[in-house]
Amino acid sequence: MIPGDRFDRVLVVLLLAVLLSLGGLLATQARSGAGAVTIDRNLERDLAARARLAFFEQTYAPVLSLQAAGNDQQALMKLEELGRRYPGEAHGDILRAASLLRLGALPEAVAAAVRAVRRNGDYVDRDSPFSQRPVIEQLVDEGLSSLAEKARLAPGNATLGEALKNVYYLQSRLAGGCE
Amino acid sequence: MMSISLLKKLVCAGLLLGLVLIPAACKPQRERPKMKIGFMNCNSAPETLQRFRPLTRYLSERLDIDFEAVPVDTQDFEERFAAGEFAFTHGNSLLYIILKENHNLQLIATEKRGQFGARTAGAIIARSDSGMKSLQDIKGKRMVFGPQLAPTGYLAQYNLMLDAGLDPERDLAYYAIPSGSYKHEKVIYAIYFGAYDVAAAPALDLEVMIEAGKIDADDITILGQSPIIPYCTFGAAEKVDPQLVERFRKALVELTPETTVDIDGEQVKVLKAAWIDGFEQLTDTDYDLIRSWARRANMPPYQKF
Amino acid sequence: MGRFDRHGWLILLAGAALGLAGVMLAAWGNPENSGICVSCFIENSAGALGLHGNERMQYLRPELVGFLLGGTLSAALFREFRSRGGSAPLPRFVSGLFLIVGCAVFIGCPIKLVLRLTAGDWTAVAGLVGLVGGVWVGLRCLAAGVHFGSGRRQSGGSGLWLPALFLLFLGLLFWQPTFLALSASGSGAQHAPMLISLGVGLGLGGLAQRSRFCITGSLRDLLLMGRRAPLVWGLAAFFLVALVANLGTGQFHSGYYGQPGSHLDALWSGLGMLLVGWVSVLIGGCPFRQLIKAGEGDADAGLAVLGMFAGGALVQAWGLAATAAGVPLFGKVAVLCGLVFVLVSCLLFRERSST
Numbered sequence: 001m002i003p004g005d006r007f008d009r010v011l012v013v014l015l016l017a018v019l020l021s022l023g024g025l026l027a028t029q030a031r032s033g034a035g036a037v038t039i040d041r042n043l044e045r046d047l048a049a050r051a052r053l054a055f056f057e058q059t060y061a062p063v064l065s066l067q068a069a070g071n072d073q074q075a076l077m078k079l080e081e082l083g084r085r086y087p088g089e090a091h092g093d094i095l096r097a098a099s100l101l102r103l104g105a106l107p108e109a110v111a112a113a114v115r116a117v118r119r120n121g122d123y124v125d126r127d128s129p130f131s132q133r134p135v136i137e138q139l140v141d142e143g144l145s146s147l148a149e150k151a152r153l154a155p156g157n158a159t160l161g162e163a164l165k166n167v168y169y170l171q172s173r174l175a176g177g178c179e
Numbered sequence: 180m181m182s183i184s185l186l187k188k189l190v191c192a193g194l195l196l197g198l199v200l201i202p203a204a205c206k207p208q209r210e211r212p213k214m215k216i217g218f219m220n221c222n223s224a225p226e227t228l229q230r231f232r233p234l235t236r237y238l239s240e241r242l243d244i245d246f247e248a249v250p251v252d253t254q255d256f257e258e259r260f261a262a263g264e265f266a267f268t269h270g271n272s273l274l275y276i277i278l279k280e281n282h283n284l285q286l287i288a289t290e291k292r293g294q295f296g297a298r299t300a301g302a303i304i305a306r307s308d309s310g311m312k313s314l315q316d317i318k319g320k321r322m323v324f325g326p327q328l329a330p331t332g333y334l335a336q337y338n339l340m341l342d343a344g345l346d347p348e349r350d351l352a353y354y355a356i357p358s359g360s361y362k363h364e365k366v367i368y369a370i371y372f373g374a375y376d377v378a379a380a381p382a383l384d385l386e387v388m389i390e391a392g393k394i395d396a397d398d399i400t401i402l403g404q405s406p407i408i409p410y411c412t413f414g415a416a417e418k419v420d421p422q423l424v425e426r427f428r429k430a431l432v433e434l435t436p437e438t439t440v441d442i443d444g445e446q447v448k449v450l451k452a453a454w455i456d457g458f459e460q461l462t463d464t465d466y467d468l469i470r471s472w473a474r475r476a477n478m479p480p481y482q483k484f
Numbered sequence: 485m486g487r488f489d490r491h492g493w494l495i496l497l498a499g500a501a502l503g504l505a506g507v508m509l510a511a512w513g514n515p516e517n518s519g520i521c522v523s524c525f526i527e528n529s530a531g532a533l534g535l536h537g538n539e540r541m542q543y544l545r546p547e548l549v550g551f552l553l554g555g556t557l558s559a560a561l562f563r564e565f566r567s568r569g570g571s572a573p574l575p576r577f578v579s580g581l582f583l584i585v586g587c588a589v590f591i592g593c594p595i596k597l598v599l600r601l602t603a604g605d606w607t608a609v610a611g612l613v614g615l616v617g618g619v620w621v622g623l624r625c626l627a628a629g630v631h632f633g634s635g636r637r638q639s640g641g642s643g644l645w646l647p648a649l650f651l652l653f654l655g656l657l658f659w660q661p662t663f664l665a666l667s668a669s670g671s672g673a674q675h676a677p678m679l680i681s682l683g684v685g686l687g688l689g690g691l692a693q694r695s696r697f698c699i700t701g702s703l704r705d706l707l708l709m710g711r712r713a714p715l716v717w718g719l720a721a722f723f724l725v726a727l728v729a730n731l732g733t734g735q736f737h738s739g740y741y742g743q744p745g746s747h748l749d750a751l752w753s754g755l756g757m758l759l760v761g762w763v764s765v766l767i768g769g770c771p772f773r774q775l776i777k778a779g780e781g782d783a784d785a786g787l788a789v790l791g792m793f794a795g796g797a798l799v800q801a802w803g804l805a806a807t808a809a810g811v812p813l814f815g816k817v818a819v820l821c822g823l824v825f826v827l828v829s830c831l832l833f834r835e836r837s838s839t
Contacts, residue, residue, distance in 0.1 A: 172741070
């Protein structure tokens with residue numbers, strides 16, 4: 001397409017002028033940032049994640065020290081109390097899963113872990129500061145060895161079937177993929 | 180305008196239809212079989228009926244049987260069951276074992292409530308400022324237990340003490356069991372208000388009271404806790420048709436928190452009214468731990484005189 | 485089979501390259517079994533552009549940019565760039581949207597379907613059945629006279645704008661402005677090095693443009709012509725190379741349970757891919773092929789690509805996408821709406837003989 005008449009030439013000149021202005025604007029104003037209202041989502045998100053981590057560390061510290069001392073029932077009671085203040089908080093559920101596992105309530109531990117992971121996928125991430133992979137891996141290993149065998153021996157048992165489905169969900173999340 | 184012959188035909192057809200439909204509408208409903216379910220009283224007969232009337236209605240509708248809920252005190256349960264007063268039972272897991280061993284009760288399903296689902300545990304607790312840290316510290320202290328036939332109010336804790344090398348009959352200053360109803364809550368309040376030093380508390384009651392804000396988790400120290408055992412259990416007499424038992428089980432296990440029944444014109448949530456989260460199908464071997472505890476504590480059904 | 489001609493060898497090469505790249509990109513950092521997944525990449529890219537708020541799926545995928553621009557470069561080099569379009573633009577836009585809906589319910593595009601199968605994920609079999617079924621139904625519709633129309637040669641450079649848009653995306657990739665969202669966790673944070681992804685994308689885009697390789701096109705040809713069709717051999721090469729690569733890199737884990745990025749809802753996997761196969765036949769190619777055609781100047785395909793971006797945004801913003809927990813109710817509703825759309829389109833776009 002070659003500019004033909006005067007009108008075409010005017011259009012081409014205007015086009016070049018606008019392109020030059022755009023280039024100049026990006027080159028100069030981008031550096032100075034004057035009048036800019038920047039949207040730095042990534043920084044905001046990073047700050048929110050750090051704040052969330054600090055909040056968890058502070059709020060759930062008593063639970064973690066009880067768990068470390070082997071007082072899992074006491075830890076569960078504390079989680080119950082915290083659950084009144086922060087209902088539906090995923091972190092409570094993942095810590096609950098760990099204590100329930102140690103106390104021998106495997107199906108309930110798996111269900112608690114599933115609730116937590118569905119609300120916050122960071123628990124299955126390898127590199128996340130929120131990662132709880134070791135607990136979830138243990139739940140999957142024990143679930144596959146004991147629940148799978150029980151379900152095999154009692155094929156009509158709906159409760160076992162549901163518990164096994166939860167184990168498979170955690171297994172799939174640990175394997176990764178687009179989620 | 181309609182012709183007279185057509186009008187006559189329509190009137191005849193209407194009369195004929197009426198002759199067929201009216202008797203059908205007036206036909207009496209088929210009699211449903213009647214059966215009774217014995218519900219162990221936790222605190223009182225009125226409370227038991229209020230809790231389990233919706234569940235009983237639900238079972239009646241699902242199984243096309245007229246079930247009647249019969250509230251029964253724990254101490255009278257075996258006797259009344261043996262007398263054939265009711266074919267289905269709902270009671271704690273120790274009661275299930277007693278009826279199973281002595282009368283071949285069929286296991287139907289186990290109730291789910293609380294964080295352990297269809298299981299629960301018994302704990303020995305003290306006030307957090309009592310200075311006690313372990314079970315050895317309860318020697319020479321005043322202890323309060325729940326009812327003797329409560330697996331997680333007495334039996335579990337008795338065994339915990341035996342496991343720790345403590346003799347409940349000798350190593351305590353004394354022990355008591357509160358009178359009246361709400362015994363499990365009373366034992367927790369007993370140590371909370373300092374009437375006793377140590378209590379045998381079901382983990383479920385601790386959970387419920389914390390959830391309700393009656394106590395705080397920081398108020399209590401758990402000195403020891405038993406392994407988890409099955410919770411309250413539905414059973415059926417030996418003579419009940421196994422197919423009916425299977426249908427009963429299915430009806431229970433399929434209950435969801437949204438299931439409702441009509442009670443006096445009101446839609447009532449079945450599980451919520453009964454204080455239950457659901458039902459789970461366990462096996463008889465899941466109750467073996469309670470059997471070992473009962474043998475060790477010389478409790479029914481293994482009691483020797 | 486006969487001897488392959490030059491074009492046939494190009495198809496084999498494109499298939500093999502797709503298989504190898506699909507596995508290696510996962511080994512180099514892309515999500516498991518998702519070394520190449522056009523629908524996942526579009527969802528991620530839509531998130532990066534701020535079109536949805538799922539913080540775990542926000543990354544402007546260089547592969548996506550590479551596919552389209554690679555097609556453009558190849559078309560320009562071989563003088564095949566033609567601005568064309570103008571046939572059923574809005575239905576194509578909506579078709580693109582529903583392509584992504586179907587993929588999101590299956591959790592993967594047709595390329596990822598093959599990658600999942602070659603990684604031992606047996607849950608993908610239901611998707612394969614659905615995809616083949618959808619292609620078959622689409623062919624029946626074509627035979628019955630359903631026709632969205634062919635794009636006409638257009639003046640005014642209408643086909644330039646999508647490559648221009650993707651050039652902008654290329655600029656954003658290097659410039660990394662603060663308004664571009666970037667996941668810190670989740671699958672959006674899993675990616676191969678940018679230059680490698682871009683290079684692979686450009687290479688595959690060029691190969692695909694020259695060879696006209698397309699997954700649903702291969703299935704279409706298989707159903708129409710059997711083993712004679714060169715595209716079928718391209719698909720076979722893709723499958724075999726991906727299988728060997730998965731075995732070689734230790735990414736082959738045979739089983740039905742616990743597979744990455746999959747769920748156990750076989751019915752909806754099948755229906756999602758049925759929708760994808762059906763729509764792909766009607767608009768002339770799978771999501772990957774739409775990108776390549778858009779790069780060649782096909783404005784109709786460009787609208788389908790824009791529809792795919794809209795779909796990528798919606799499936800995440802409205803929670804339509806399936807997860808390992810299964811398919812949400814509204815995801816199922818969306819698939820059924822997609823089937824309604826395609827059925828209505830078939831009724832409306834059918835050329836009936838006047839006898």
